[in-house]
Amino acid sequence: MNEKELASPSRRQLLKGGAAMAVAGLGSTVALSANAACVSIEEAKFDEVVDVIVVGSGFAGMSAALQAKEAGASVMVIDKMPVFGGNSTINGGAMAVAGSPLQKKEGIEDSVDVMVADMLESGRGMNDVEMLKLVCNGTAESCEWLIDHGVEWKPFVQHFGGHSIPRVLQTVQSSGAGIIRPLIKAAKKSGIEMRNQAKLEGFIKDESGRVIGLDVRQGYYFPKDRTGKMVKIGARKGVIMATGGFGNDIEYRQMQQPEYTSELDSTNHAGATSEALKQMMLLGANPIHLDQIQLGPWASPDEKGFGTASQFNTIATYPSGIVVDVRTGERFFNELADRKARADAIMTRRDEQGKPVYPIGFTNAEGAKDAQTLAWGLKYNVIKKADNLDELAKIYNMPAEALKAQVARWNEAVTKGEDGEFGRPMQKAMLLDKGPWYGVRMWPKVHYCMGGVKVNTASEVLHLVSNKPIPGLYAAGEATGGIHGASRLGACAVAEGVVTGRNAGRHCSQSQPVKLNLA
Known part of the structure; x- marks a missing residue:
């Protein structure tokens, strides 16, 4: 290594060095972070307890909540913002579906394999192939599931950029609200507790390292950090993180892509920030592809x-x-x-x-x-x-x-x-x-974060060091990373959110519950 390289280490070298120091500090066992209160099951006292807590109320969050409820779990959805839906509400309401009835009606030949190939090409081969296949395989069935919950599609198929053939369906409203509103209506009807202005402040784990609940600031007024009242909410089966991306967190996105300064506008809502991602990382969650931030070319x-x-x-x-x-x-x-x-x-x-x-x-x-x-x-x-x-x-x-x-x-x-x-x-x-x-x-404007935490095909969040699931912690949608690789194809955010949200809800609701005590 020459003097110039020694004086100015590369970003890759710095990252490697930081990772090495972090691992060295862990020793032979996986250390869990100080951000999560660690208590014994017997000593843990909660203000409220449900089976499943879903953090976030967009496509992934609402799909996870409904799927978990349909599987028999008691469910609470929390969202830090005053209005539910996040970026999903202002999304264009377009969903890529492989093998939809509308495609067949128009004589369009499509398959899961073709959709996977299109997304791999767009992702420059960086995609998590197993998760990619999970999403594409689930689009047709999830499209019908959305219809069953009141979503209405326009009566024609559209051709979005990067797709080799037309496969995009769009809500009659041309907005993600055409999906979010029916899902919220169905959630409330089914008895899911919907709580807005409730901000995740930290995880609560038991002595084994399992996530058993959350510290939540209720009555929170974004972005005033000290507003509201702290409560502890327990999750017998698990917590599902559906907290979206960080496209409007200018400081954090600029850490990943220095040229994405405040001069570059974003399509995201004001609450698209990084604190939930950071909380998962403090638990040891493995962040991948954080520098892969998509610009919307149609703005x-x-x-x-x-x-x-x-x-x-x-x-x-x-x-x-x-x-x-x-x-x-x-x-x-x-x-x-x-x-x-x-x-x-x-x-x-x-x-x-x-x-x-x-x-x-x-x-x-x-x-x-x-x-x-x-x-x-x-x-x-x-x-x-x-x-x-x-x-x-x-x-x-x-x-x-x-x-x-x-x-x-x-x-x-x-x-x-x-x-x-x-x-x-x-x-x-x-x-x-x-x-x-x-x-x-x-x-273009900053639109979507391809990066997030790494999950397996059961939507369990994987630990940075052990590569094993963090017990009790699941994630879905834009909060996860790897599915889209270097670039997400248009209309695949809805596909990812709904399919992975349902997948997380299904697996979390089937997990073995722990017994939790009320305060």
């Missing part, structure tokens, strides 16, 4: 958060339009590539000073007919309307002749059924032969 710099452009671009621009560089009027990537490929391509559009040069995504009235946020986007001037391509070019200061030549080349590709420029899948490509036109400026 616009002209609005905050998820906004109206995200749904418009997902439903209209990407499958039925094209994206061009304003300086040339020409395409520069495959609009149906996976999210990482698209976001990376868009982020290259910069001027000599490194400042963004926002690309324009556009389609015509036919392409935008199913975009439910079009009217709102127009109202708030995020989406702009033009009667012809010359007007569209003028609005966005693009070279009109080059733009028209690009549209002509695209139409030739649609007629031939082959995109010779960028290899885009053409199953649902359409001619852009007449206006009016609808355009939107585009720039």
